Amino acid sequence: MDDSPRQRSAPSIADRLRPLRGHLWALVVLLGSVGSVFILWQMAYERELRAASVSFVSNTQEIAELLRQQLVNYELVAGGGASLFASVDRPTPRQWYGYADGMELARRFPEMVGLGFAGYVSQSRLDDLQIEWRQAGWGQLEVRPHGLRDYYGPILYLEPRTVENVDAIGFDMYSEPTRHAAMEAALETGEAAMSGPVHLIQDSGRPGTSLLLYLPVYRGGDRPATVEGRHAAMLGWVYVPFRLDRFIAAKLGDRRDMRFRIYDVTAGASQLLYTADLDEASQEPPAFTHSIEFDTYGRRWRMEFDSLPQAQAVPRLAGLQNTLALGLFASLLMYAVAWMLAQTESRAHGIALRLTEDFRRSEQRFRIAMTYSAIGKALLDSQGRIVEANPAMGRIVGITPQGLVGKRFDALFEDDEVATRGRFAGDSTDDAGVHRSTRRLHREGGDPRHAQLTYSPLPGNLGQDIVGLVQVEDVTKRLRAEAKVLALNRTLEARVASRTRELSQANQELEAFAYSVSHDLRAPLRAIDGFSRILTERYSTTFDEAGRGYLERVRNAASRMGELIDALLKMSRLGRGEVKRERVDLSRMAGEIVEELRASDRSHAVEVEIAPSMFVDGDAALLRNLLGNLIGNAWKFTRGSEQPRIEIAHQAGEFYVRDNGAGFAQEYVDKLFRPFQRLHDQNQFAGHGIGLASVKRVVERHGGTIRAEGREGEGATFYFTLPGNHSEP
Structure with a gap:
């Protein structure tokens, strides 16, 4: 009984700890906040490392993208040069200079050595190209290195015309293996292709790596669908030579935040192209490394990047120590204000509910x-x-x-x-x-x-x-439509003016030529023929057999010269006068020509097959000249064949005249339609070498085309197109 009052009056443990409960909660808050500070500091430390790593990787990707984009700009510049060939059959050096000067290469692309064009020339066409180059007044085109090759790729145009670029004219890039591989890839794919590392001939004695970007140019401007067609239609390559060190410096400037190296890893090989290092190389290892591989115009590059050491790459890590101290100080403040949080919690919760609902509605409208x-x-x-x-x-x-x-x-x-x-x-x-x-x-x-x-x-x-x-709105179609209209107007005006000047000059030259032939050349020929005939008639007994033979040769030569003059005049007349179009039956016309040939040469029995109902719209006199030359050639070159045969027909939109006579080598087909170009000996097959040139002129005046196929000893076929309906009306 005595102990009960003392037991009731003694405070319990819970009662003693109740005044300390707030402090205990505050202590818990303090310990929790200190622990949280350390955890957050560690997370911030790792986050800074990750952020720096992400930024470093992003910078490396940006560098790679900048380099790829600059190469795309080079392709666009080369594409403009290729478009010049599409609008002009063959630009002159002045036209090429005008385009390159308009692009302002020195200002926009100081790393480019120039903008050039290399022709695709077969061995049989090389002499013609050099003659054409010299006759056009462009100087002597010396293709080097010397030697016989199936095809050449000489540099024909290269702007700007510095001393080094002028010395490079004529260099056969197709003969050098590294350049050859890139040029061949561009030719066969029809796409731009980049070479491996080369040493430019302009950089004699200068160290460094250079590259060349090639863009193929095809006849007519369009890329043929097949590789064989691309070889046949190939004119050459527009190419952009540039120095790699200046290329990178122009695009990236002087970067001090990383080191990087560029390797060419095409076909598994690894070849160092460029190294960018800092002026003060540190012995400390880099904080981050990254490697990027990408394909660019037929080559595969690998870029290896090294960041600065960790102290320089992530400078904010040093500041985290102050953040830790600040966090500990904040923990003490949290200990002081912990008891205030419970008091304000309820009111803050109500306010937060209202703000959350307003934010949700605003966010929903925005979404x-x-x-x-x-x-x-x-x-x-x-x-x-x-x-x-x-x-x-x-x-x-x-x-x-x-x-x-x-x-x-x-x-x-x-x-x-x-x-x-x-x-x-x-x-x-x-x-x-x-x-x-x-x-x-x-x-x-x-x-x-x-x-x-x-x-x-x-x-x-x-x-x-x-x-x-x-906000982004696509306006491409509108801008392209406006640009196409402006470009079309400029192109049409330039082409009309150019064609008008060319036509006027050609007509003047043709009239002067016809006048000279008909007046200035015939008088001396008549004198030669007349006096040689008088010598033969009056003094034939005075000369011996050799002398009479010489006189006969003089007369024969004068006679042949007169015939050549007549042929030239006849061909010149084909290019003048108005084309009087009417409905012409080619089948009937061919039959009349064959009958005339049979009547004049009965000893030559030829089997002739003429397809019926071949009608065209054209000038009857010009078309008769066309058929007369083609059938006459076939008649002449089948002489000596065991079973001579000529076929005149139409298929797949083309007319053709085919024979089984002497034929010709296909590699010389380009010479057939040139005046005075003969592929057979005069003693074997007589002629002036003007007939097929006249044929081509007649076809082109009617807006058609002509081509030839042949084999030596197996005959030849001439295909031509003419406007109008090819079936019986």
Whole structure:
């Protein structure tokens, strides 16, 4: 009984600890906050390392993309040169200079040695090219290295015309294995191809690696569908030689934040192309390394990057020590204010519920506007990176909205536009800070596009790095339509003026030539023939047999000269006068010509097959000249054949005259349609060498084409096209 009052009055352990409960909770908060500070410090340390690593990798990818983009710019410059060949049959050096000068290569691409064109020339065409080059007044074209090869690739044009570039004219790049491989790849694929490392002939005595980018040029401007067709239609290559060290310096400048090396790893081999090191090489290992491999114009490159040591690569790690001290100080403050949190928790919770509901509704309205907008929209952070993009933006650039997150917005464009006001250079800027501009957009998996941009400042939430909203509208079709109209007008005006001048000059030269032939050459020929005939008639007894033979040769030569003059006059008349088009029956006309040949040469029995109902629209007199020359040639060259046969017919949109006579070697087919070019001996097959040239002129005056196929000893076939219906009306 005595112990009970003492037991009731003695405070329990819980009662004694109740005044300390708040302190205990505060101590728990302190311990928890200190532990959290250390954990967060460790996480921040690792995050800084990851962020620096991500930034380093992003910078390496940006460098690789810049180099690839500069090569694309080179291809565009070469493509402009190839377009010049598509609009002009063969540009003159002055025209090539005009294009290169207009591109301002020295200002835009100082690393380029020049912009050139190398011809694709067969061995049989090399002499003709050199003669044509000299007759055009362009100097002596010396192809080197010397020696006989099936095909040559000499440098014909190279701008700017520095002393080194002029000395390079005539160098046969096709003979050098590294250049040959790139030129052959471009020829067969029809796409641009880059060479392996070479030493430019302009860089005599200069160390360093250089590369060449080749773009094939085909006759007519269009790429044939087959490799054989590309070989047949090949004119040459527009090429861009550039020095690799200047190429990288021009695009990247002097980078001090990393080291990198470039290797050519095509076909498994590894060849060092370029090394970029810092001036003060540190003995400490790099904080990060990264390697990128990519294909570019038929070559595969590997870029190996080394960052600075960790102290320089991640300088913010040193600041984390101060952050740790600040975190400990904050823990003490949290200990002091821990008891205040419970008091304000309830009120803060109510406020938070209302704010959350308002934010949810605002976010929902924004999401609907972004998702269903037909215009591309993207949110940008302070570094110009995309934080969020809508589906329309993904469709415009060809990348999913998720794939756009984290990309630099400027990296989506091909131009190098730099902001002059605010973040974007624009065509206009209003008082509210809204910028508008038009830029060239790079679309993944497709052609470049032009986009109309509207950038407006946009505040983000607290703690959220969002500074603006950019809207992108694709205006490519409109700009292309405008550019095509302007380019077409300029091209048509230039071509009409050029063709008018050429036609006027050709007519004047032809009239002067005809006058000279008909008046100046006939008088001395008549004198030679007349006096030699008088010598033969009056003094034949005075000369011996050899003398009379010499006189006979003089008369024969004068007679043949007269016949050649007549042939020349006849061919010149074919190019003048108006073409009187009418319905012509080629089958009937061919039959009349064959009957005339049979009547004049009955000893030559030839089997002739003429297809019926071959009608065309053309000048009857010119077409008779055409058929007369083709059938007459076939009649002449079948002499000596066991069973001579001539076929005149039509198939697959072409007329043809085929014989089984002497034929010709196919490699000399280009000489057939040139005046006075003969492939057979005069004593074996007589002629003036003017007939097929007349045939070609008649066909071209009617807007048609002509070609020939043949084999020695097996005959020849001449195919030609003429306008009009080829069936019986």
